[in-house]
Amino acid sequence: MSELRFDDRVAVVTGAGRGVGRAHAMLLAAKGARVVVADIGGGLSGTGASAEPAETVAAEIRAAGGSAVACHASVAEQDSAARIVDTALQSFGRVDIVVNNAGIHDPALFGDLTAGQFQRMIDVHYLGTVFVTQAAWPHMVAAGYGRVVNTVSEAMLGGITQLSSYGAAKGAVFGLTRNLATEGLPSGIRVNAIAPRAFTRLSAAHSETLAAEMSMPMDVMDQINASMPPDLCAPAAAFLAHESCALNGEVLQTGMGGVARIAVVCAKGISSPSISVEEIADRIGEVMDVSDGYVAETAGTQL
DSSP states (O other): OOOOOOTTOEEEEETTTSHHHHHHHHHHHHTTOEEEEEOOOOOTTSOOOOSHHHHHHHHHHHHTTOEEEEEOOOTTSHHHHHHHHHHHHHHHSOOOEEEOOOOOOOOOOGGGOOHHHHHHHIIIIIIHHHHHHHHHHHHHHHHTOEEEEEEOOGGGGOOSTTOHHHHHHHHHHHHHHHHHHHHHGGGTEEEEEEEEOOOOHHHHTTHHHHHHHTTOOHHHHHHHHHTOOGGGGHHHHHHHHSTTOOOOSOEEEEETTEEEEEOOEEOOOOOOTTOOHHHHHHTHHHHHOOTTOEEOOOTTOOO
C-alpha cells in the first residue's frame, strides 16, 4: 500500500501539548497535514494554564519542516472551543480533521467524588468534544467532507475502581461518536474514536492504585508502562482521520503495538408474549448468551 498522506489537509488536535495528543499532532504533520496544536496547558485535574506545551509542540513541528500553529484556548467553554477552530480557519483557511483528545484525570472512589469533580469531567471530556466538533461541523458540512476522531477509554466499560467520573464521561463521548456517525454520513463526514492504551501523566496518576488492585509489584507495572509509549496510539488515530478510511461509528483500541475493535454486541435473547420475572430468571443463561449475537452498527462502515 502507498503511504497515507495528509497533504493539503488541515487538522485540529486538542490536548496536543503532551502525551497522546502530541503524538497525534506530530504524526499528522509528518504526513503533510497543517496542524492546529490546541492545548490550554492545565494540570491533571483541569486547573491552571500555560502556553508552553502547545507552543513547544508547534515549534517542534515547524523545526521538522511541517506546518503548525499553537492555540491555548480551553475546550471546556463554547466560545473558547470555537476559537480553536477559528485558528484553523484564519491560519490555513479550512478544517478537514478534528481529533478530540483533550482530557483530565481526577481519580477517586465514587462516594468521595464531589458534584464539581463529576462536572469537570463532563465539561472537558464530553462537552469539550461537543464544542470543538460543533464549531467545525458547519465547515465540514459545507465542504461535503470531514473526519472526526474522538477519544474514549476502556474505563467506560468498567472494571477499575476510582474511575466512575472519568469512565462515565468517556461513555458519553462514545454515545456522541455513534450518533454523530449516523448524522454526519450524508455530508461526507465520518466519526470514529480510539481508546488509547498509553502511559502518560494521566495514567501515571492511577498507576500505583491499579498495581495494588491487581496485586502486581510496581516493578512489573513499570515494565508494562514502559511498553505503552503514546506514539504507538497515533497510527490508529491517523488512519481514522484519513480520507481513505471507510469506518464510521467505530472504536479502535490502540496502543502497545496493537489495534482491535471495541464493539457493542446485542444478544439474541428470549422472546415471549407474556414474559414474566420468573421466566427471565429461569432463562437468564439464554438472555446472556452472546454466541449468536450481532454487532450494533451505525450507517456507513464499508470494508
